[in-house]
């Protein structure tokens with residue numbers, strides 16, 4: 277099974293408003309609520325592709341219960357979230373229906389006590405024993421050590437489980453130095469990590485920091501992969517309009533599912549880019565428009581880039 281880790285799970289609220297203006301009061305025309313946090317989005321897409329997936333991380337309070345109830349009915353997802361005393365956070369995505377722009381508001385999350393962190397570590401070590409691949413996704417809640425991902429990467433490597441890291445800031449900087457198999461930064465995370473705004477140079481620099489392979493998600497420009505096997509760019513046929521929340525998570529789902537199916541890199545990247553674009557077409561994070569995915573998949577252009585650094 278595939279394992280996804282979401283230390284800072286969230287109840288994702290999506291508000292749709294006709295036009296979002298600062299300092300104004302707004303009537304929300306539509307509200308949706310979904311289990312969220314990046315690893316849960318990855319899990320939903322992986323499960324929709326037919327793979328069994330286990331989710332772990334923390335859940336607590338009324339929001340945690342709502343999130344776990346919503347996970348219950350999803351086929352192929354096993355809930356292995358660790359209970360905590362604090363309440364799972366909410367995130368709010370406000371979609372301006374006039375422009376299509378999305379504004380994201382993310383709460384910090386509950387404070388995790390040292391004993392809760394230790395309980396998670398024990399559960400994680402146990403889950404690794406039956407995992408074919410693991411994704412470590414999203415921000416850290418308060419109380420979790422900043423080197424947490426570095427620790428989790430080392431544990432996965434010790435258990436010979438391929439590990440993908442998708443986070444930002446200092447947790448990414450430390451995590452990448454622990455030599456994960458894959459990292460999947462977006463353009464901003466890559467620039468923050470390397471100081472470079474030139475995607476190919478920044479992706480190569482990120483790889484030199486310790487990851488075996490780096491797959492950068494570059495919005496409409498698709499994905500750029502720098503791996504020992506080669507360097508590739510996967511570009512969807514046209515710019516897709518919609519809500520980009522969760523598009524990077526769907527790319528992670530494409531990469532992980534392709535890895536466990538032993539797909540060659542270009543096929544994995546095509547799948548990841550098509551899923552990512554099809555997620556922009558779906559109204560809420562962690563879901564993709566299946567018809568759009570099937571239509572886009574054969575039309576993603578995967579080109580090989582020169583490997584010289």
Ligand SMILES: O=P(O)(O)OC[C@@]1(O)O[C@H](CO)[C@@H](O)[C@@H]1O
Pocket residue numbers: 284286288312313314317367380382413414415416521522523524525561
């Ligand atoms: O605060 P984090 O953990 O970085 O990101 C959380 C989050 O904004 O990311 C997802 C989209 O990728 C949302 O579903 C989710 O709630």
